[in-house]
Amino acid sequence: MSRRRGMMSQQFKEELAKELGFYDVVQKEGWGAIRAKDAGNMVKLAIQMAERHLAERTK
DSSP states (O other), X not given: OOOXXXXXXXXXXXXXXXXXXXXXXXXXXXXXXXXXXXXXHHHHHHHHHHHHHHHHHTO
């Protein structure tokens, strides 16, 4: 089974993890150690940020 490449850059993921408060886990144990809930919150925050960005561009 092949792994898909992520759509988010490493830097962006790190920024999201810092904002959500679990970057320390990523640093110590890697991305595989984060909780599913935290991964979901990362995606949710990324979507919210993208929607805000698009809304600002269309004004």
